[in-house]
Amino acid sequence: xxxxxxxxxxxxxxxxxxxxxxxxxxxxxxxxxxxxxxxxxxxxxxxxxxxxxxxxxxxxxxxxxxxxxxxxxxxxxxxxxxxxxxxxxxxxxxx
Amino acid sequence: xxxxxxxxxxxxxxxxxxxxxxxxxxxxxxxxxxxxxxxxxxxxxxxxxxxxxxxxxxxxxxxxxxxxxxxxxxxxxxxxxxxxxxxxxxxxxxxxxxxxxxxxxxxxxxxxxxxxxxxxxxxxxxxxxxxxxxxxxxxxxxxxxxxxxxxxxxxxxxxxxxxxxxxxxxxxxxxxxxxxxxxxxxxxxxxxxxxxxxxxxxxxxxxxxxxxxxxxxxxxxxxxxxxxxxxxxxxxxxxxxxxxxxxxxxxxxxxxxxxxxxxxxxxxxxxxxxxxxxxxxxxxxxxxxxxxxxxxxxxxxxxxxxxxxxxxxxxxxxxxxxxxxxxxxxxxxxxxxxxxxxxxxxxxxxxxxxxxxxxxxxxxxxxxxxxxxxxxxxxxxxxxxxxxxxxxxxxxxxxxxxxxxxxxxxxxxxxxxxxxxxxxxxxxxxxxxxxxxxxxxxxxxxxxxxxxxxxxxxxxxxxxxxxxxxxxxxxxxxx
Numbered sequence: 113x114x115x116x117x118x119x120x121x122x123x124x125x126x127x128x129x130x131x132x133x134x135x136x137x138x139x140x141x142x143x144x145x146x147x148x149x150x151x152x153x154x155x156x157x158x159x160x161x162x163x164x165x166x167x168x169x170x171x172x173x174x175x176x177x178x179x180x181x182x183x184x185x186x187x188x189x190x191x192x193x194x195x196x197x198x199x200x201x202x203x204x205x206x207x
Numbered sequence: 208x209x210x211x212x213x214x215x216x217x218x219x220x221x222x223x224x225x226x227x228x229x230x231x232x233x234x235x236x237x238x239x240x241x242x243x244x245x246x247x248x249x250x251x252x253x254x255x256x257x258x259x260x261x262x263x264x265x266x267x268x269x270x271x272x273x274x275x276x277x278x279x280x281x282x283x284x285x286x287x288x289x290x291x292x293x294x295x296x297x298x299x300x301x302x303x304x305x306x307x308x309x310x311x312x313x314x315x316x317x318x319x320x321x322x323x324x325x326x327x328x329x330x331x332x333x334x335x336x337x338x339x340x341x342x343x344x345x346x347x348x349x350x351x352x353x354x355x356x357x358x359x360x361x362x363x364x365x366x367x368x369x370x371x372x373x374x375x376x377x378x379x380x381x382x383x384x385x386x387x388x389x390x391x392x393x394x395x396x397x398x399x400x401x402x403x404x405x406x407x408x409x410x411x412x413x414x415x416x417x418x419x420x421x422x423x424x425x426x427x428x429x430x431x432x433x434x435x436x437x438x439x440x441x442x443x444x445x446x447x448x449x450x451x452x453x454x455x456x457x458x459x460x461x462x463x464x465x466x467x468x469x470x471x472x473x474x475x476x477x478x479x480x481x482x483x484x485x486x487x488x489x490x491x492x493x494x495x496x497x498x499x500x501x502x503x504x505x506x507x508x509x510x511x512x513x514x515x516x517x518x519x520x521x522x523x524x525x526x527x528x529x530x531x532x533x534x535x536x537x538x539x540x541x542x543x544x545x546x547x548x549x550x551x552x553x554x555x556x557x558x559x560x561x562x563x564x565x566x567x568x569x570x571x572x573x574x575x576x577x578x579x580x581x582x583x584x585x586x587x588x589x590x591x592x593x594x595x596x597x598x599x600x601x602x603x604x605x606x607x608x609x610x611x612x613x614x615x616x617x618x619x620x621x622x623x624x625x626x627x628x629x630x631x632x633x634x635x636x637x638x639x640x641x642x643x644x645x646x647x648x649x650x651x652x653x654x655x656x657x658x659x660x661x662x663x664x665x666x667x668x669x670x671x672x673x674x675x676x677x678x679x680x681x682x683x684x685x686x
Binding site: 126128165166167168170171172173174175176177178179180181183184185188189194196197198199200201202203204205 | 259281291340
């Protein structure tokens, strides 16, 4: 499998990354290099082996359902670009 | 005959009743000031890590057990990637390939028909924050208190074929999640919201293209939106246009659905396993422990009501719609006696439900206690009260005008007359005062008989036993 320039620009759009056409070519080559490596991995016979979702074979630890976080709104909002009435303000979004 | 078949599947988001969020220790309490309950994890500051809330998993297991599903021994959390300001991480933590609950289903009742709706899956995920589009100098305000609230997304197979079935399913699901205590069911606050996938096709044709109606937060809107959407799709196809797959919103003011403007890649979520979270393991002994603590479930209770009390499936389902209503009914029967189960059911579903509804009260705060209602029902059963007098007693009990039915009957002299020697003279009086009706009856007019009964009941102020009046009157007229 290898990616075209169109694939690269679509991935960039989905990831909200702006790339120039020169960068797109370089990125395509790099991504295709990664895919070639993946193809190498896929050549290994994995019949009868359950897929892993994580590199470490341990299971999730759970925490008790208790409220442990204090209200730190003022500290968090001190570094926000813009706030009002306790809200974070962002450029207008309308669906 | 309608040549169109309708296919509906529902996705429901039930907000789980935990104290803290699914991946952080911030509070989930409703109604706090904006962003007071949004911690570093919820607002996605760099370097934070999610830690899974045990109670959210317990809720999912309870649900899986209640619908007869498989609980996955190992399930995986995945990232669903999309950009929106109320989702600060740029992805929602959800489950994709291996959800925690697989299969199962719910029995629904539509009229006197029963139907089993299959569930595809239910998975754990986090809620997003809220965007406020009111005017903040042309900007949007973001409140992240809701971000990270645990949700169980419950997905059905496309098993329903009318808005009535969809509503029956949603009501049944709502009843179940509140029954087992995993969701408060408050639809106005958004704790229980439905998305409906709707398509139409000719019988035996392949499935039509579906459109998804988002965020329906009342049973009425669910029905209106689906009905409008079905008609809209049929009209489009009949006018020669093709249905395009789309996400639509329902506008309660116009009663119409309209397509959201969305780019074609909007639905490319690029799911992948979240490297911040390890597989969730659920061992059989944990499931067994939770199973042992589950209350009797609505369907088991409905079946028991039918067997133990001889109720119809409809009555059993109506009473067991909430645990509180089922409990009230059982307390009433316990005090009134099993022989009076049907009468008890009728009063709980009828007069009591109507009165509660009118005064906007819940059954848990009913002014009439179950044992008071039972006392009144016993007096109906032994003939002391006619149904008309019972309504008067009911009203008095409701208004707190007496401690129990017997005290009210005594104080107001409401006892039904069942003594023939007291009723007969009244019948004689009525007959001699209404010779015309008597004539008409003898001439074969049945209506005249009812008119005479009415007069007698009036003369006794409704206290005569109507059945007895009928019998005595028949005898007199025959004689």
